[in-house]
Structure formats: structure tokens, C-alpha cells
Amino acid sequence: MINRFQPVLIAALVAAFSIAAQAQPAKGKNDDPVVARVNGQPITRSAVVEFYSQLPSPMNQIPLDQLAPGIINELAARRLLGEAAEKAKLGDDPEVKQQLKAVREQVLEQAYLDRKVTAEVTDAKMKARYDELIKAQPPQEEVHARHILAATEADAQAALDEVKKGADFAEVSKKRSIGPTAATGGDLGFFTKDKMVPEFAEAAFALQPGQVSDKPVHTQFGWHVIKVEERRQSPPPSFDEVRDQVHKIMADEVIQKTVDDLRKSAKVETYEWPSASGKKLPAIAPDAPSSKKK
Structure with a gap:
């Protein structure tokens, strides 16, 4: 049982918690x-x-x-600190005002984008896009194979000879393979x-189901004897x-389009850094990289 969370953790969670708390729908007394x-x-x-849902691993x-x-104790402490800050009129401090303005802009930006994405990215539209993506991605051929890995060509050839004499490939692999899949044949x-x-x-995809490589295959891992069990389209x-x-x-497309549309009806001017020079830079193109959903 804990009675209080570490200040660093609380500081990291304050912004996320505050944003989420403002977005909570009203509930009845029995519900909340x-x-x-x-x-x-x-x-x-x-x-x-809500506070609990923001906790990082392993606390969550x-x-x-x-x-x-512990969470209730921390929320109470933060409420007391907030009240004390209000009484001290810290909200009138220019630096604090600037910080609050920045946070407000971030909350509004995120809320605006969240609503845009929720409205545009529906289950039906996602399913339609999924179908398009699958159609545009043709299936690849796959093989189901087994192998026997040996340290030397001679050891691999000995295993291959045993298979050619009728021994079960999986059993030979269990007995002779030095690879991690030996236990599963x-x-x-x-x-x-x-x-x-x-x-x-190359060697595996040249084989048909039931076929075994006619000679050991050398790779950076050693010498292999390969058997293909099945072939299929992935x-x-x-x-x-x-x-x-x-x-x-x-969601990224909706956000990009939203920013592009806003730019079309806005006047955005940028100046050479440092801005004291007063020299304007070329306007940002509508398709320039924009902020993404956080």
C-alpha cells in the first residue's frame, strides 16, 4: 500500500490528467x-x-x-496546492499566464483534432480502407519447411543420407540438428x-511439398538439409x-487535410531567424509537414 506518489510522477501526469478530466461526460450520483x-x-x-489509467508501467x-x-491523497494534495496558488494570485503572473495560454492552446488543438478524427474515421470507412489496402497488396507465396542444421558439410550430408534411406525427417532433425528448432523436428x-x-x-522455394534438398545448403549459419511440407499463398x-x-x-490523413484547409483561408507569415532581421521567408506550402496527433 502506498500513501503518496513521487512528485516527479505526479508532475508528469498532471497535464494528461487535467485534459482528460475536462473531457469527462457528466454522470449521475450513483454512477460517479x-x-x-x-x-x-x-x-x-x-x-x-482516470488518474489510474494514466499511470505508467509497472504501476498500472x-x-x-x-x-x-494513494491516488485520492495525491488528488487532494493537488487540489490544496491549486487553491493556494489561486489565493496567491499566481494566475496573474505574466510567466504563469504564458504557460497557461500554451497549455490551453494544446488542449484546444488536441480536442479539435480528436473530434475531427472521430467524425471522419468511422468503422465503416476503416473497413473500406482495409479492403483497399488488402486489394493493393497481392498475396505472397509461402512455404512451410523443416531443416536440419549441421556445423559441417559432412555432418549435413550424413543426415541427408539417413533421410534418403527412409528415416523420418523430423526425427533425424531432433537427433542431429544443432539449431534451436531441433526440439520441434x-x-x-x-x-x-x-x-x-x-x-x-532459394533452395526452399525450389522444392515442392514432400521434397528434400538434394544436397546440403550452405549459409552463414552452417549447413542445412531442407524439406518443404506445404506451399500456399499468404x-x-x-x-x-x-x-x-x-x-x-x-487519422494522419484527416489531420493533414485539416491543417491544409485551414492554411488555405489563413495568412501565415514567417520571418528569417532571428526574427529581428524582419526579413520574410517564403510562405509554407500547403503540403508541408504539419503537426500530428499526439
Whole structure:
């Protein structure tokens, strides 16, 4: 059980927590009970849960019930510090004002982009993009192979001779192979040609199911005897497997388009660094790199 979090951790979480807390929807009393009060002001369960969700590993592996007292204590401490800062009128300090302005701009920027992405990147649109990406990426041929790895050509040839006499390939691999797959009979599973070193790949993809290489194959790892079990066209990844990647692609496009559209109706002027020279630089092109979603 902890009673207080480290100040460094809290400082790192303040910004993220504050942004998320402002975005929380209103809840009824039964949905979001008050777990503490500071000078009459409530701290709700949702605030504790949100704080917990921002914790880094390995702290986020600890059950919430164990951390809740420490989180509540820290939220109360921050509330007290905030009230003290308000009473000290630190909000009127020019430096603090500038920092608050910068944070406000970041929160607004993120909120604006979040809403744009949420509106544009729907499940239906992601599924359609997924179908386009899969269609544009033709399947690759894969082979399912086993191998026997030996330190010398003579040892590999001895293993090959044993297989040619009718011995089971997997059993010979278990007995003779010095590779890490010996325990599974040299099973390498399915792989595409680009996943193996060239010498091994060329030999494996020249074989048909059931065939064994007619001579040992030399690579940087040693000498191999190869058997191909199956050949197939690689199945495409499912939508669920690549959902996050598709979302990121589309979100980046929405953000870029949003910035480009704003530039079209805005007047953006930049000046030579240092700005004291007063010399203007060429306007930024609409397709120039822009800020990405954080």
C-alpha cells in the first residue's frame, strides 16, 4: 500500500490528467460517487479511475483498489496546492499566464483534432480502407519447411543420407540438428522468401511439398538439409489485426487535410531567424509537414 506518489510522477501526469478530466461526460450520483472532499469540493471516483489509467508501467499493473487511497491523497494534495496558488494570485503572473495560454492552446488543438478524427474515421470507412489496402497488396507465396542444421558439410550430408534411406525427417532433425528448432523436428513454420537468408530461401522455394534438398545448403549459419511440407499463398491479416494501423493512417490523413484547409483561408507569415532581421521567408506550402496527433 502506498500513501503518496513521487512528485516527479505526479508532475508528469498532471497535464494528461487535467485534459482528460475536462473531457469527462457528466454522470449521475450513483454512477460517479464522491470519494473525498477538499474544503467542500468533491473528488469523484471517475477522477481516481482516470488518474489510474494514466499511470505508467509497472504501476498500472497494480490493482486499482490497492492504489486508490494513494491516488485520492495525491488528488487532494493537488487540489490544496491549486487553491493556494489561486489565493496567491499566481494566475496573474505574466510567466504563469504564458504557460497557461500554451497549455490551453494544446488542449484546444488536441480536442479539435480528436473530434475531427472521430467524425471522419468511422468503422465503416476503416473497413473500406482495409479492403483497399488488402486489394493493393497481392498475396505472397509461402512455404512451410523443416531443416536440419549441421556445423559441417559432412555432418549435413550424413543426415541427408539417413533421410534418403527412409528415416523420418523430423526425427533425424531432433537427433542431429544443432539449431534451436531441433526440439520441434526442425519446424520453421510458414515463411515468405524475404524472411530467410538468400541461399536458404532459394533452395526452399525450389522444392515442392514432400521434397528434400538434394544436397546440403550452405549459409552463414552452417549447413542445412531442407524439406518443404506445404506451399500456399499468404493469407491477408484480418481487419482486427491491423485495425490500429489503419486508424493511424486515416487519422494522419484527416489531420493533414485539416491543417491544409485551414492554411488555405489563413495568412501565415514567417520571418528569417532571428526574427529581428524582419526579413520574410517564403510562405509554407500547403503540403508541408504539419503537426500530428499526439
